[in-house]
Amino acid sequence: MNILMKYNPYKVETQLWFNNENLMETTKLGAFKHDRLQVWVERLFPMLVDELNDDTFIMEFIGTLPDFEDIRQVKVFYPNIELEHIPVEEVNDKFTQLEALVQMMKEGPFEQLKDEKIELNFQKALNSEFEIAVIATMSSGKSTLINAILGQELMPSKNEACTAKVSRIKNNPNIENYSAVAYSENGKILKTITNATVEDFTLFNDDPAIQLIEIEGNIPSVKSGKMNLILVDTPGPNNSMDGSHRQHTLSVIKSDDKPMVLYVLNATQLRTDDDLALLRTVADAMAVGGKQSKDRFIFAMNKSDEFDPEKGESISGAMIGVKEYLEQQGIENPNIYPVSAQIAKVIRKKKNGLNLTRSENGDYFAKDLFLEEPTMHLNQYAPLSPSLKNSIENQILRSNDKDDMVVHYSGITSIEASVNEYLEKYAVTSKITNAVNTFQRIVEQEDMNNKLKQAILEDSEQREEIARIMKTIKKELNSGSKAQEFKTKIQNVELKADEFFAPTNKKVFKLLSDISKKLRSNDKIKKYEAEILLAKAQKEVLMLQDDLVTDLEKTISNVLHSTAERYVNEYRTYIQGITRFESNKIKLNSWDKALTADSVDVDDLMGRFSYKEEVVVGTKTVLNPEKKWYTFWRPKYVERNVYENVEYVSMKNLSEEFLLPIEEQVTNNIHNAIKFTQAELKRLQQFFIAEIDRLEGILKERVDEISRLANQREQLEEQLEENREKQKWLDQFMEKLNNILELKEREVIKL
Structure with a gap:
């Protein structure tokens, strides 16, 4: 019995074939189809044996060596399974291909793709x-x-x-x-x-x-x-x-x-x-x-x-x-x-x-x-x-x-080898995917744009229909009614930032409660014992507050990113409402993407919205070394007996004096973080509304360009031939770009 497994770390996609059936489509293994292999690799063989009702088979694995090693490590518990590796191009090959595409783009026929910003974005991703x-x-x-x-x-x-x-x-x-x-x-x-x-x-x-x-x-x-x-x-x-x-x-x-x-x-x-x-x-x-x-x-x-x-x-x-x-x-x-x-x-x-x-x-x-x-x-x-x-x-x-x-x-080279393997297995593959995605969106937009121009040049009936549609779109854009409607919708979005902070709030106060229980474990103890307990509690509180600050910063980032994603999706729906027209005369599929393909990207939006600046999400409470902590003297003097004076501390009073101001400050920290987040969300709204105006300017330029072409009557044949050559170049470029994220089997030289 033979199983063929293929895992693509660039696309994060798994295929698992048995008797011409992809088990990732037809069995419960499909739940992991688009999960990184290392998230579920420990479950691979138990689930596979359960599905096949057999633990004796041969598995051929197509993928990178680090991923194969992970599968080989979990196979040790299944001695009846044979595992074979079919090698593929490794990450260094991908980098070489990407660099060649950058050069190809610089020398290509599209001026838009020679923009320095595109290469900068590519280098930033890589x-x-x-x-x-x-x-x-x-x-x-x-x-x-x-x-x-x-x-x-x-x-x-x-x-x-x-x-x-x-x-x-x-x-x-x-x-x-x-x-x-x-x-x-x-x-x-x-x-x-x-x-x-x-x-x-x-x-x-x-x-x-x-x-x-x-x-x-x-x-x-x-x-x-x-x-x-x-x-x-x-x-x-x-x-x-x-x-x-x-x-x-x-x-x-x-x-x-x-x-x-x-x-x-x-x-x-x-x-x-x-x-x-x-x-x-x-x-x-x-x-x-x-x-x-x-x-x-x-x-x-x-x-x-x-x-x-x-x-x-x-x-x-x-x-x-x-x-x-x-x-x-x-x-x-x-x-x-x-x-x-x-x-x-x-x-x-x-x-x-x-x-x-x-x-x-x-x-x-x-x-x-x-x-x-x-x-x-x-x-x-x-x-x-x-x-x-x-x-x-x-x-x-x-x-x-x-x-x-x-x-x-x-042992130092073992640590370095582990670092290198992690970089190759996780970090580098992600960077390659990000770099390809940076190209893909821009090139797809040019591809759709070029195909729309070609459709205009080749077919007079389509040309007249597109000219009519462009006129309608331009009229809608100039009126601004839908744009204003969309801006109002964005401004009226209700932002419940405090809901995101609830888990952090709960976690912090549980930890404070644990500290309180430790301090109150004895009602009355000697002063030096109280000092030891207090010193430990102080360390825990310092770490707790640092933990709180990092949680708050992460939550703020998540709220802003998820809100930006929501705005972007709303904007795409709004643009589709303006540019999408049903027409039996236009044969080009998804022709409207030529106008909207680069409308907006979440990561690019957040990159331009963000700025590096120290922000106050709250204040931090630390013990003031000048302030005396709570003490309680209880000396007794009895006639004819001499007693040593011993300083005792009431831990109940001490814990209240120590923790109450900290609890109050933690509450203020979270409250300040929520206020800051709400202010940032408002700022994001204003930034996004300004972004809409910029994007609409680009959209108007494209509509004008398509209108001019649709109404043109001369030199059509010459432009059509130029467009066809451009399309050949684009098709070739996109094929090479898509191939970077594919697994190409590597020839193994047998000695």
């Missing part, structure tokens, strides 16, 4: 930023890990919380040295350095005026695939100098765009309070979205070389401890990568001809541990796909360079 956020608690070796990836000492690294700023390292393989620009809180450039060193970044970290550091240079071991890859070094949750840093970390974790998160853990010191709240946020993000949500979080178990095999300490035992720790926070089946960032950094520095410190020289000469002790081959524990794991093992086998071997054994 080269949008993709973040890999690196986060950790104190002393986990986060900066060392980043330096190991870069192959040189760039980020300050010492045994304390040394990351005080957000640093964004943009990959640019075309420059030799790293440049850096330091910004203040309001975006002002404070300092620019063209050849930045670790000493410069140490000074940046110590400067309180600096809030953000933008760095540009080569990230040698990560393949960005034409994207603007950004490696983001963020202060850990224990660094409370600036809440906006924590908010940035939370927003990356919660982002719908699913950027990668590299979470660095100190393998020798796990159970700290600092990262518990952050890990719970990670758990929430991983619980939604299937395998992709799991793949985007990499847990680097750093300092793995500090376990001594001779003392019975093992890497596998430490990994079990890390897994249990993460599962206690709600993170199921985490991707844990043991790594020794220090040895990887030291060897790469030496191979790059950089000087080592005395301490680093000591680390370098201790590398024999990785060569002589098989349990310290950290790459063997990495949860990589079989092909990637085999690739690293083959590189080790082929290598005669002990330093190269130790870099692989350090």
Whole structure:
């Protein structure tokens, strides 16, 4: 029994054929037809076996190698199923084809397609930023890990919380040295350095005026695939100098765009309070979205070389401890990568001809541990796909360079391979699809426009009918009655923004209630015990408020985007009412699209409506260190007995004094966010109404152009021939454009 499966990651479409029947059309598997494979891949074989009532068959898979690896991983529980891969063109081939189309468009016969704005939009879609956020608690070796990836000492690294700023390292393989620009809180450039060193970044970290550091240079071991890859070094949750840093970390974790998160853990010191709240946020993000949500979080178990095999300490035992720790926070089946960032950094520095410190020289000469002790081959524990794991093992086998071997054994190349696979599997395919869609809408409009002109030139009866219709459309546009009716409708749309904020409201007050219960767990306790409880509660409240701010910002964005989408759909209906006429004489299908194809696009609309500006969605409550917290003295003096004075605290009174102002401020935050959103929605209405006027101007120009052509009587044959040549070019261009999103089988050379 044979099954043929084809998954297209560009179109996000699955076909599953058995006996000439597409099971994605006729069975319950169809529910996943247009879902990303990684969302439902764990259910593939159980459902397939259930539908076929058989677990013995051969499956041929047509698709990319990373997608095939995901299927191969879930097949291990079905030994009777044989799996074969039919390779297709990979992402690099698609980029080459896209670049060729840009050049073809520049040299083509349509002036409209040579507009610089079209190429800029294409480049924007293709080269949008993709973040890999690196986060950790104190002393986990986060900066060392980043330096190991870069192959040189760039980020300050010492045994304390040394990351005080957000640093964004943009990959640019075309420059030799790293440049850096330091910004203040309001975006002002404070300092620019063209050849930045670790000493410069140490000074940046110590400067309180600096809030953000933008760095540009080569990230040698990560393949960005034409994207603007950004490696983001963020202060850990224990660094409370600036809440906006924590908010940035939370927003990356919660982002719908699913950027990668590299979470660095100190393998020798796990159970700290600092990262518990952050890990719970990670758990929430991983619980939604299937395998992709799991793949985007990499847990680097750093300092793995500090376990001594001779003392019975093992890497596998430490990994079990890390897994249990993460599962206690709600993170199921985490991707844990043991790594020794220090040895990887030291060897790469030496191979790059950089000087080592005395301490680093000591680390370098201790590398024999990785060569002589098989349990310290950290790459063997990495949860990589079989092909990637085999690739690293083959590189080790082929290598005669002990330093190269130790870099692989350090686990750093396994982490880099996982990052590269995620980029290729998810991020790059999305960028290719976005770039094609940017072209498609514009080219389809030209295609319809050209076909309408051809119909006018070829058929006198159609020409007269189109001229009549254009006259009617122009009359309607000039009267403006329907336009005014539509504008009034948009202005009267009722906007219930508060409904979007209800889930956030409920979540925040549940968390505040949990904090209250912890504080009130004992009615009366000693002052020092109350101080410990209060310090923990303060950390939780700070994280809670940062969490609230990121939730509010995300909700505001969602409300605005969904409202814009609603306006756009209303506008399309309105335009169709003006331009659609039933006519037996016009043979061209959907001819009215020639007038309306580029009427408006939601993402383009939001891109022009949005502006970068710090907005206040509320205010943040933090404990004032000058304010004394609630205390309650209860000394008793009894004659003939001496008692020690002990300071007690009433936890009921303390929790009320501590939490009531916070609850009030949280309510104000949400209220302010709703007010801000409503104001932004009104602004969006005004912007969209102005957009209608602009679009109607374009529509009038097109109607005039079609009218002139329809009323023309001379040189028709010459124009018709020119139009036919243009149509041939368009057909060829559109075929090539559509083929980019198709899976083309690759020839396999058999040796």
